[in-house]
Amino acid sequence: MSQQYYDIVVVGCGMAGLTAGLRAAELGQSVAVLEKSPKAERGGQTGYSESFRVPSADTDLTEFGYEFAVPDYTADQFYDDIMARTDGQADPDIARTLVDNAGRTIEWLTEHGVEWDMEPLAVGYTVGRTWFDNDQLVAHLIHEIQDHGGDVYYETSARRLLQDDAFRVVGLEAASGDECVRFDCGAVVLACGGYESSPEKRARYYGAGFDDMKVRGSGYNTGEAIEMALAAGANATGQWSGAHMALIDANSPDVGGGANRVDGYQYGVILNVDGERFLDEGEDARAHTYAKFGREIFKQPEHLGFIVLDSKTHGLVRATGPSEPAVADSLEDLFAQLALDASVAQSTIETFNAACAPDEFDPHVLDGNATEGDLRPRKSNWALPIDDPPYYAYKVTGGITFSFGGVETSSNAEVLDDRRRVIPGFYAAGNATGKLFYNNYPGGTGLTNAAVYGKIAAEQADTYLDQRTGSN
Numbered sequence: 001m002s003q004q005y006y007d008i009v010v011v012g013c014g015m016a017g018l019t020a021g022l023r024a025a026e027l028g029q030s031v032a033v034l035e036k037s038p039k040a041e042r043g044g045q046t047g048y049s050e051s052f053r054v055p056s057a058d059t060d061l062t063e064f065g066y067e068f069a070v071p072d073y074t075a076d077q078f079y080d081d082i083m084a085r086t087d088g089q090a091d092p093d094i095a096r097t098l099v100d101n102a103g104r105t106i107e108w109l110t111e112h113g114v115e116w117d118m119e120p121l122a123v124g125y126t127v128g129r130t131w132f133d134n135d136q137l138v139a140h141l142i143h144e145i146q147d148h149g150g151d152v153y154y155e156t157s158a159r160r161l162l163q164d165d166a167f168r169v170v171g172l173e174a175a176s177g178d179e180c181v182r183f184d185c186g187a188v189v190l191a192c193g194g195y196e197s198s199p200e201k202r203a204r205y206y207g208a209g210f211d212d213m214k215v216r217g218s219g220y221n222t223g224e225a226i227e228m229a230l231a232a233g234a235n236a237t238g239q240w241s242g243a244h245m246a247l248i249d250a251n252s253p254d255v256g257g258g259a260n261r262v263d264g265y266q267y268g269v270i271l272n273v274d275g276e277r278f279l280d281e282g283e284d285a286r287a288h289t290y291a292k293f294g295r296e297i298f299k300q301p302e303h304l305g306f307i308v309l310d311s312k313t314h315g316l317v318r319a320t321g322p323s324e325p326a327v328a329d330s331l332e333d334l335f336a337q338l339a340l341d342a343s344v345a346q347s348t349i350e351t352f353n354a355a356c357a358p359d360e361f362d363p364h365v366l367d368g369n370a371t372e373g374d375l376r377p378r379k380s381n382w383a384l385p386i387d388d389p390p391y392y393a394y395k396v397t398g399g400i401t402f403s404f405g406g407v408e409t410s411s412n413a414e415v416l417d418d419r420r421r422v423i424p425g426f427y428a429a430g431n432a433t434g435k436l437f438y439n440n441y442p443g444g445t446g447l448t449n450a451a452v453y454g455k456i457a458a459e460q461a462d463t464y465l466d467q468r469t470g471s472n
């Protein structure tokens, strides 16, 4: 077995691992970042992501020439959005630390050359978002880590943590290429993402049939490194049965399709193969429903749904393929092209149309145009009759984005054991951790969470190592 020594070993090179690795190297620690995938597939789910949620009111990027299109979104509003989307179940300390550090973390990334392309979020609530080409973001931050003296090991999978007799984490063993490599170190940062890409764990945590669900992003987040942490005494926490499951094109590849979302469903209706509606398409803004509707669609017969719209709203759809929608001048002809019960579908649309009595339609806010009477399920906003040809239908399914359970951490990113004591020398960040997301998800929070806690993990590990050196 070959051996290496580093001050800090980071497991995973998604956003959490990248910020942990960069911050640790910047603070003068020797750093190894271990990445299970080959170089060409590095970056985990981060490599598929677009946007960070930013508390624009508490973030100053003017010296870099950026102005937020929505400048008044505060950390407190960000906190409230997390609590509202998670039904109040997010850990208050974890959420508070996240929103309070988000602005400074975005500024720090910008100081490290990350470039942004800002747009306001179009629908329903006020948030400043920043955009960056995802592949470039991963490549840029790896370059920064290496520029600061850090090493990156690809095709290297962390398998077993090494602890001394005070349970301090003092290294790990990894499968690297063809051999087992022992990385001795002062601290480990777990940044391995979640378990969403493992069919076995999807069946275990989400139920029968979920092993067939499409994985939107990387196939490498299979959760073994989380199990490695649990085997070392880390406490399992958060919503293990929960996940971000988005509504995606039904013809997306099984793994790695990327965005593949069909946005704009909130302006139409969604039918299952029996021709029936099964959810409130206009319950909330798209950014507040897309992460949970995927699961509802997957639970329908054949895991399928059909978004039906007419010419009034079709222009609002943002679909990135791979499929083209079915198009027809009559609903009858439209349904004849789809594998659903056409006569029930026809009557579902007629009943829905009869329940619509819209005032002025506004796609950019929750416009209050709800269905009337006892239509079940009701549609709470944007309820316009589907009666203006041509008609369009998109075939969709649910795809998993990332899992919600993970190891328990303090708001200092320290890993806690099953007695809620800190495991010395062990830190975790991003989707390897639990306690933040439950039931649903406020769009753009995954990257910000990973970036904030990756940076905190590195800073805490740096302090820990300095204290250990001082006490020697």
Ligand SMILES: Cc1cc2nc3c(=O)[nH]c(=O)nc-3n(C[C@H](O)[C@H](O)[C@H](O)COP(=O)(O)OP(=O)(O)OC[C@H]3O[C@@H](n4cnc5c(N)ncnc54)[C@H](O)[C@@H]3O)c2cc1C
Residues within 6 Å of the ligand: 011, 012, 013, 014, 015, 016, 017, 034, 035, 036, 037, 042, 043, 044, 045, 046, 047, 048, 049, 050, 051, 052, 053, 156, 157, 158, 159, 191, 192, 193, 194, 216, 217, 218, 220, 221, 222, 223, 224, 225, 258, 259, 400, 401, 402, 429, 430, 431, 432, 443, 444, 445, 446, 447, 448, 450
């Ligand atoms: C299609 C898609 C779009 C998304 N869009 C957005 C968005 O716009 N905004 C947003 O905020 N979030 C978005 N997300 C979610 C976001 O990607 C995640 O929340 C975030 O990237 C999590 O970062 P992470 O570092 O925790 O994990 P990841 O980025 O998944 O990185 C984990 C890394 O660990 C590696 N790894 C796993 N096991 C091991 C092991 N044993 N040893 C070594 N390495 C290992 C993996 O290969 C991977 O590289 C999106 C996700 C997907 C799939």
